[in-house]
Amino acid sequence: MNEQLKKLIELQAIDREILEFDRILAAVPGQIKAGQADMDAITREQEEARAAIADMKKANKQLEADVQAENDHMAKIKTKLTAVKTNKEYSAILAEVESVKEKVSAFEDKELAIMETLEEKAGELPAIETRFKEEENNFKEYKAKKEAEADRVKGEREVVLGKRQGILNTIEPKRLELYNKVLKRNDGVAVVAVRDSMCQGCFHRLRPQVVIDVKISAEIVECSHCYRFLYWVEESEDQTAPNQRTAG
Ligand SMILES: [Zn+2]
Incomplete structure (x- = not known):
């Protein structure tokens, strides 16, 4: 066979190898990104669950403060009772007491409803956190595997490029x-x-x-x-x- 043709066949084989290496390397970022999508979904779910729990705790703290304020209000009203002189004044104070009691009751109902949801959400959180850790480990493993693969291919590509240069020197x-x-x-x-x-x-x-x-x-x-x-x-x-x- 023509010597130059032999060299061209060798060069072609090497160029096909390089093309294949390039194809593998080009695919890696997309593969890692796709793996990241699952990770992102569970990360969001965990963040949302934690934020919802924090919001409910904050709302309950506010309700507790509201109840405390109304209780203080109630104490003040009761001190007024000692100074009451007329029935009209007495009725007005009783009405005020009723109104405060209603407010407190409404706050406490809200607090109770939030507590129920809070317990439910807090109960779901450990499973979400477990899934998050699993996905995180999976993704880390996958990413490391893909990066190692890319490094290996880059190394092989370098070796083949060296061989290619040697062949190039023999072709007109x-x-x-x-x-x-x-x-x-x-x-x-x-x-x-x-x-x-x-x-x-x-x-x-x-x-x-x-x-x-x-x-x-x-x-x-x-x-x-x-x-x-x-x-x-x-x-x-x-x-x-x-x-x-x-x-x-
Ligand atoms: Zn042809």
Whole structure:
């Protein structure tokens, strides 16, 4: 086989590896973000439950203060009773006492209702907190796994890039320029096999003479349709040949 073509096949294999690494690396931020969504949901739920409980406690504190104020009011009214001179004054004070009692009763009813809801919400909180911790651990684990995977792929990519540089030095600059052009217009595949007289890049049927030229491999032959570089694969090698069955 043409030596330059051999190098181009090696380069193509490496570029496919790099493309795959890039695909994996590009997907990682989105995967982590998707994992974060579950975490965000339970975080919100926990925050809302805690805020609701805090609000109810605050409201009850206010109601307790209101009850205390009315009780103080009541004490003052009662001191007035000692100074009462007429029935009219007495009735007015009794009415005031009734009004204060009603207010206190209303405050206490409210307090009781809030207490019931508060107990219910406080009872639900531990389960929410447990779920939060579980999700938090899951997410941390997932994120660490994905980041480790990305680091590993970056490392492998560096190694492959080093190999690539070594191969680049063995390819004629003009050939390399053409390779890069073809690579760009063909979704990262510039070198493909010929099988059943067809270019395995675009599945264009090749003329018999072209197939013979590819088989002889004295010169590098390009597909007249997609301009990819063509190489011959013996049937026995077919299994080990890189999968080039990419339409384009
Ligand atoms: Zn083609």
